[in-house]
Structure formats: C-alpha cells, structure tokens
Amino acid sequence: MHDLKARLKRHARDLGFDLVGIAAATEADTFAALSDWLSHDYAGEMAYMHRHAEARRHPASILPEVRCVIMVGMNYHVESANSPSDNKSGKVARYALGEDYHHVLRKRLKELLAWLQEQAPGCWGRAVVDTAPLLERDFARRAGLGWFGKNTMLLDKKLGSYFFLGGLLVDIELDPDTAHETSHCGTCTACLDACPTQAFVGPGMLDARRCLSYLNIELRGPVAEDLRPFLDEWLFGCDICQEVCPWNRKAPLAAESAFSPRPDLLALDLVEVLSLSEEEFKKRFRGTALLRAGRSGLLRTAAMILGNRRDISGLPALERVSNDPDPIVSDACQWAIRQIREGSTPSESG
DSSP: HHHHHHHHHHHHHTTTOEEEEEOOSSOOHHHHHHHHHHHHHTTTOOHHHHHGGGGGGHHHHHHHHOOEEEEEEOOOOSSOOOOOOOOTEEEOOOOSSSHHHHHHHHHHHHHHHHHHHHHSTOOEEEEEESSSOHHHHHHHHHTTTTTTOTSSSSEBBBBBTTTEEEEESSSOOOOOOOOOOOOOOTTOOOHHHHTTOOOOEETTOOOGOHHHHHHIIIIOOOOTTGGGGGTTTTTOOHHHHHHHHHHTEEEEEEEEOOGOOOOHHHHEEEHHHOOOOOHHHHHHHSSSGGGGHHHHHHHHHHHHHHHHHHHGGGGHHHHHTTTTTTTHHHHHHHHHHHHHHHHHHHHHHH
16 A cells, blocks of 8 residues: 555646645544634634534544545645735635635546546545634645644645645545644734734634634625724635745745636626626626625625725715615715715815
8 A cells, every 4th residue: 555655646746736745534634723713713604613513523423434534735825915906806815816716626536536446446535624623734734735723724834825625535545644743933923913803812823803814705794893994905715924024025926827816806896796696796706706605795705895995986886886785885885985974074074
C-alpha cells in the first residue's frame, strides 16, 4: 500500500491539488471543542451545525466502512482582492471571485476516486467538500496539511490560508501521514486585532454571530443595527483576517484557472444588484458561490453598504426597492434611506 499511497499523491497533484495527505478515520480531534462552541450559541442561526453536530464526531457517519480520509488542499489565491473603483461597488471575498469551489473540487475528487478504484478494484469512497458533516480541519491537520491559525483557518507555511479543503473517504487502509503538531503563529495576533467587529472571543474561537462573512452570507434575517456600519465594502464574505496574516504575504498565486476572478465580480455594482429579481439573481450568479447568500441576503447587504456610504446618488435605487415583497430587503433599504437622509446636508437632500 505504500507504493499506492505515493502514486495516489502524485496523481492528486496532477489533478491540480496543491496539498494532499492521509489521515486515520477515527473520531475527530476537536469534537468536544465543537460541542462547547455550539453550547455558547456561537453558531448563530446556522441551525444545521446543531442538527448535524453528532454526525461530526466520526467520519463513519458519512461512510460507515471508512478506513482512512484522504485530505486535499487547492490554492485559490488571486493577486489582489477586488477594489471598488467608485462609491457604488461592493467587494467579494477572494474565494468567491471565480467558479464555485464546490463544483471544482468535487469533480477533481471524483476523478481521484475513479483512479484509485482502478488501482484498488473493489475500493469504495465518497468525496466531501464542506457540505457533509466532516470536521475537515481536524483531518487536514492530522494528514499533515497545516496547523490551526488564531483566526480558525488552517495554515500552511507555503500557501498561507488561501486554499480550499476537500476530503475523500475510502474503505481501504492507507498509511496515515504524520500529523502537524506544531503551531507557527507565535505571539502574532494580527488577525484577532484586525477584525472590525471583534468576532474572535479568543485565539481559535470565533463568535460567528459577529463575523462579517456570517452576516452577509449565512444570516437570513436582518443584521443588527449596531453591526451594519462594520460591513464597509464587503458585499459577500470578508478577507480581513487573512489579508493581515504574515503567512499570506508571500503566498503563491493559484494555478487553477477556474478560480481566476470573473471581471463582473471584481466591482459589483450595488445599484445593479438592487435591481435583480429572483430569476435575474439566479441567472446572474449561476455557477458562483454568491448564490449561497440568496437574493434576500445579497440585496440586503447591498442596501446597507449604500446606506453606510451616505451617498445621496444611491437614493433612487433604494427608494425603488424600499417596498420589495421581501421584508428583509425592504427593511434594509428603508434603513439605508434614513442613513443617507440623516447624513446629508439640507442642500444635498433637497
């Protein structure tokens, strides 16, 4: 099996994976920490985290016959984050600027599984890309792919944190790699200090309810008014805690063309976003991660960004959508209108 493991790793890299390692299929290392995190309600409205909590204890909940977990990482680092050029554009996190990573990684993992099944007839497996109840970071660290940063991201000395994780659960035995037991963050707290909402309760502990990525993607209801100003330019996701990380300063650029930024996502026009119907939203963002926010979430955030900027030229678009049938969207638009009118001088507001 040692020769098979070496050939498997070579083939994984041929498929475009930058990192690959093998972990034993035993109970997840941080399951107790997950339980504690959930008990503090740090998951916010992500009810699925509670619903599938017990399933995350062991990968056998996904594949009962699992013997080992093949973990892979794929670099998505683009040269620079999008930078809005005017007062009506919003930013999208690096990971979402290209094709939806779920589709890209899942396709490659299935190709890797097909290859493995040719080498080991009778082998069975399942590809996982963060939609199944697997604590990917645990098995990635155990497979030697990196350590947990203080911002909860997995870090690699070469790639930094700009890489996706995927897993292949298989029912054959492969020698596990040496786990990454050391941390290389030292006394640095750049990521914790940079978070505008102070979402980190402490090193390695995130209160998702205050995280910008949670607020503009996962949260389905209205954003608390005291947190709305912190959204700044972030329409979808947030890269702040990664941008300040020293390990990302020399991270190589991604070779995978699927993750190259789409020009139409580099500076999303907030007024255009506000004009989208449900059908237009789905068509506009088909094949991208932005679908995750839903029309409601994306329009809600677009409205709040315009409101935070106090730009009177955004009023016509906001007023057109202020009576949207979706109460989350209409509430955000009405709030933004108040912000602009209260922040404008009498001459500006007419």
